[in-house]
Amino acid sequence: MSYVFIRKSIKISFLKCFLLLFATLSMFNSYSQTAKGTITGIVKDAAGKPIEYTLVALKKGNKSNYTDDNGKFILKNVTAGNVVIVVQGLGYTTSETSVEVISGETITIPDIVLSEDVNQLDEVNIVSGQNKFARKETQSIARLPIKNLENPQVYNVVGKDLMMEQVVLERTDVYRNVPGAVPNYSAGGSQGLTMRGFSNTSGMLNGLNTSAVYPMNTAILERIEFLKGPSGTLYGGNRNTSFGGVYNYVTKKPYQNFGGEVGYVGGSFNFSRVTADVNTPLNKEKTALLRLNVAGQSEGSFQDQGFAKNYVFAPSFSYQVTDRLKLSVDVDITRSNYTMTTVAIPASSFANITARNFKDLKLDYERSYANNDVDAEIGVNNVGAQIDYKISDQWKSETKFLSSVGYYKHLLWMTLTLLTDETANRVIRNQTPETFGNTELQQNFTGDFKIGSFRNRMLIGLDYNKNYNELNRVVNLIYDKIDINQPLNDFNKEKIKDLSYQKGFAATTTETETYSLYVSDVINFTPSLMAMLSLRVDRFSTKGTYYPATGIYGVNEAYNQTSLAPKIGLVYQPVIDKVSIFANYMNGFVNLAPQEVSDGVFSKLKPQYGTQWEGGVKLDVIQNKLNATVSYYNIEVTNSTYKDAANYTVQDGTQRSKGFEVEIITNPVPGLNIVAGYAYNENEYTNASTALEGKSLAASPKNTANIWASYTLTGGKSKGLGFGVGGNYVSDSWFETSNTFVLPSYTLLNAALFYDQPKYRISLKGNNLLDEQYWNATGMPQKPINILAGITFKF
Known part of the structure; x- marks a missing residue:
C-alpha cells in the first residue's frame, strides 16, 4: 500500500471522525435545571472612585458583564451555590471574589477594590465568559489607558485562549488569525509575516526591540498584538517595524495565586x-x-x-x-x-x-x-x-x-x-x-x-x-x-x-x-x-x-x-x-x-x-x-x-x-x-x-x-x-x-x-x-x- 494512499485514507477517516463528533455534540448538551439567583455590586479603585467598563465574569460559567459609569454591575440567572467572580479592568490587577448565590434572591456583595497594575491582562482565566477571543483592552498598544474604541489605529490581538484551542506550536499558527497577515520565514529563525503588503521578520518583545535572531517558543506567550499601518510614532524606523505594521510579543507574567x-x-x-x-x-x-x-x-x-x-x-x-x-x-x-x-x-x-x-x-x-x-x-x-x-x-x-x-x-x-x-x-x-x-x-x-x-x-x-x-x-x-x-x-x-x-x-x-x-x-x-x-x-x-x-x-x-x-x-x-x-x-x-x-x-x-x-x-x-x-x-x-x-x-x-x-x-x-x-x-x-x-x-x-x-x-x-x-x-x-x-x-x-x-x-x-x-x-x-x-x- 503506497504512502499517498495511506495518507489520503487517514485524511478521509479523520474528517469523518470530526464531522461525526460535531454532529453528536448536541446529544451531550443537557443542561441541569437548577435554581438561579442574581449578583450585583460596585467596582472601585483604591481612592474610592468607581471604575467603568470593567469586566465582571464567573470564573466557571457563561455569565459576564461590564460595569456602568457608576462602577455598578449585575449578573443575572446565576446557578445557586458557591461561585467565584473574576473582575478585570484596564490598568488594574485582577480580583477574585467568592459569592454564595441563593435561589430567587439578589446578592449585593461588598465593594470590590482594584489596585493599579500595568500588566493587568497578563493572567486571567475567564474561559467561559462572553466573547473570550475579543479581549483587546491593553495599555501596551498605545502606551496609554485607552480602549479599542477610543484608539484611531486598527489593531488585532491573538491571546492564549485562541492559541490553546488551536494547539498552537509555531508563531506562524498565530499569524493566520490576523486579517491580511501572511506568514513568512527568516533564515535566522525569526519567523515573521507580511501585513498590508509589507514584509517584517522581527517583532517587538514586551514593547521593545529584540535581536534580529529570535527563535522564539510560543510556550512563553500570553498574546501577540498586531498594530496595522506605519507606526513610527511609537516604534521609530528600526528593522522591527515595517510600513505594513508592527507586532508585539507579550510574554507570560506572574500573578498572585499558586x-x-x-x-x-x-x-x-x-x-x-x-x-x-x-x-x-x-x-x-x-x-x-x-x-x-x-x-x-x-x-x-x-x-x-x-x-x-x-x-x-x-x-x-x-x-x-x-x-x-x-x-x-x-x-x-x-x-x-x-x-x-x-x-x-x-x-x-x-x-x-x-x-x-x-x-x-x-x-x-x-x-x-x-x-x-x-x-x-x-x-x-x-x-x-x-x-x-x-x-x-x-x-x-x-x-x-x-x-x-x-x-x-x-x-x-x-x-x-x-x-x-x-x-x-x-x-x-x-x-x-x-x-x-x-x-x-x-x-x-x-x-x-x-x-x-x-x-x-x-x-x-x-x-x-x-x-x-x-x-x-x-x-x-x-x-x-x-x-x-x-x-x-x-x-x-x-x-x-x-x-x-x-x-x-x-x-x-x-x-x-x-x-x-x-x-x-x-x-x-x-x-x-x-x-x-x-x-x-x-x-x-x-x-x-x-x-x-x-x-x-x-x-x-x-x-x-x-x-x-x-x-x-x-x-x-x-x-x-x-x-x-x-x-x-x-x-x-x-x-x-x-x-x-x-x-x-x-x-x-x-x-x-x-x-x-x-x-x-x-x-x-x-x-x-x-x-x-x-x-x-x-x-x-x-x-x-x-x-x-x-x-x-x-x-x-x-x-x-x-x-x-x-x-x-x-x-x-x-x-x-x-x-x-x-x-x-x-x-x-x-x-x-x-x-x-x-x-x-x-x-x-x-x-x-x-x-x-x-x-x-x-x-x-x-x-x-x-x-x-x-x-x-x-x-x-x-x-x-x-x-x-x-x-x-x-x-x-x-x-x-x-x-x-x-x-x-x-x-x-x-x-x-x-x-x-x-x-x-x-x-x-x-x-x-x-x-x-x-x-x-x-x-
Whole structure:
C-alpha cells in the first residue's frame, strides 16, 4: 500500500471522525435545571472612585458583564451555590471574589477594590465568559489607558485562549488569525509575516526591540498584538517595524495565586513537546511573585531529510515594593537547532524554465535535496526589566530595559537555484559564528488629567536604542550542480568547510545608535469626540560598517540622520462604548545608508517614508457579543531607492499599498465563539526602474481570509467538551519582483476536538486536512496533513 494512499485514507477517516463528533455534540448538551439567583455590586479603585467598563465574569460559567459609569454591575440567572467572580479592568490587577448565590434572591456583595497594575491582562482565566477571543483592552498598544474604541489605529490581538484551542506550536499558527497577515520565514529563525503588503521578520518583545535572531517558543506567550499601518510614532524606523505594521510579543507574567500546568503534545512526523508553567507567590503578602515557563520540543520532517528542535527557559519575577513602586524582571533563554532549504529562480533562468508556477515545477515535494548536515544551531538570551512608579493620581512613570543577544553558533542554509526544468545549483550560505545584539532603554510618563473641561491622556517618552552585529560569512557558495530527478551526492560538512575557506569568509562589524523623543495626547473634546495627536523625533547615527581584515570603515558610510514621524487620529462615538467611527494619518520611516549615485561618488540619502490615510468603524455591541472592525487604508511610500541603467542608486521611487480589512469576533450564543477576517490589498511600485514600475511586490497576495469557530458545552454532564474548525485562504501572488513566477494560492482546513476540565485538558488537532501542497515566500514546501494530540494537567 503506497504512502499517498495511506495518507489520503487517514485524511478521509479523520474528517469523518470530526464531522461525526460535531454532529453528536448536541446529544451531550443537557443542561441541569437548577435554581438561579442574581449578583450585583460596585467596582472601585483604591481612592474610592468607581471604575467603568470593567469586566465582571464567573470564573466557571457563561455569565459576564461590564460595569456602568457608576462602577455598578449585575449578573443575572446565576446557578445557586458557591461561585467565584473574576473582575478585570484596564490598568488594574485582577480580583477574585467568592459569592454564595441563593435561589430567587439578589446578592449585593461588598465593594470590590482594584489596585493599579500595568500588566493587568497578563493572567486571567475567564474561559467561559462572553466573547473570550475579543479581549483587546491593553495599555501596551498605545502606551496609554485607552480602549479599542477610543484608539484611531486598527489593531488585532491573538491571546492564549485562541492559541490553546488551536494547539498552537509555531508563531506562524498565530499569524493566520490576523486579517491580511501572511506568514513568512527568516533564515535566522525569526519567523515573521507580511501585513498590508509589507514584509517584517522581527517583532517587538514586551514593547521593545529584540535581536534580529529570535527563535522564539510560543510556550512563553500570553498574546501577540498586531498594530496595522506605519507606526513610527511609537516604534521609530528600526528593522522591527515595517510600513505594513508592527507586532508585539507579550510574554507570560506572574500573578498572585499558586498555580500552573504541565503538558505534552505528540503528533505526526515524530513531533514531541513537553511544557511546564508554574506560578507561585514568594511571600505571604504576595508582593513577590515568580512564574517559570520551560518547554522542549523536537520534530522530524515530512521530507526525506530535516529536523527541528527548540528549548526555552523563561522565568519572570515581580516585586510590589510599595503601593506606588513595582519592579519586574523577565528572562528568556532559547536554543534552537534545525535544517532548512529554499528555492531561488534567477531572472537569467526564466528563458530556460518552462514552468511559471511552483505546482508546475518538477521538484519532488517530499524531497529536501539536502541532508541533515546542512543545519543551523542558534540561540538568544533576552533579559528585560521594568520599573513602574505612581507619581501621583494623574501621572505614572514606566522605565523599561531589554538586552537581547542572538547568535549563530553555525548556520548552513541551502538554496536550490534552478537553472533549467531539470537542473539546479545547490548553493550554500555559511555563517559561523555570528552575534546580533540590541539594547534598549525606554522611559515613559503617562498622565490622565483635565485642562478645563477637556480630558487629556498623555504620553511623554524617551528612548535609547543600540543595535550591533558581528558577522562572519560566506554567501553564494556553489556546492554542486544536480539533476533534480536523479540520486544526489550527499552534503558533507567538511567539504563545505573547505570550500568556504577557499572562497574566504567576510567579517564585518556594524553598530548603530538611535535617540528618540515622542509625545502623544488623546484629547476628549466631548465624551463622544476625541483626537490623538502624536509626534516622534529620531536621531540616528552610525560609523558605518567596520572591516576587521583592513582595520577601516566602509567608504563614506558613516552618517547621522534626523527623522520626524507625526500621527493624527480622530474618533467619534455616536454610541459611547458601542460604536466608533475613526480616521487616522500615520507616518513611518526607514533610515537609509549612503549609496553610490555616480562613478565613485557616495551620497547621503533621505529617510524613506511611508504615510497612511485610513478610516473605518469599530463595534462592540450586544453586551460585548459582537466585536468588529472595518477599515480602508492607503499607504504611500516615498524616497525609495532603485538602480538605474548604469547600476547607480536613484532615490525618487514611490510605492502604493491600498486595500480594506474586516475583522469579526463574536459570541452569538453561550459556548459558541467565532473569529473571522478578510483583507484585500494592492501593493505596487508606482515609480521605479523600468523593470519594476507597475509591478506588484513579491509574496503580496491580494485576497486573504481566515476563520475559526468553536463550540463548547457549557452545562450538563459533558460540560467542557468542545469542537473547533477553521481555515485560511491566500490568493496567488508573485514569487519575485519581475512578476514572472507565481506563488500559488492555497486553502487550509484545520479542526480540533477538546475536553477542558478544572484539573486537565485533552486536545486533538488536525492541520491541513485538505492535504494542500503550498509554499511560503522563500519557496519552502509546507507541511501536508498532520495530526496532534495533547494532554495538560492543571494545578
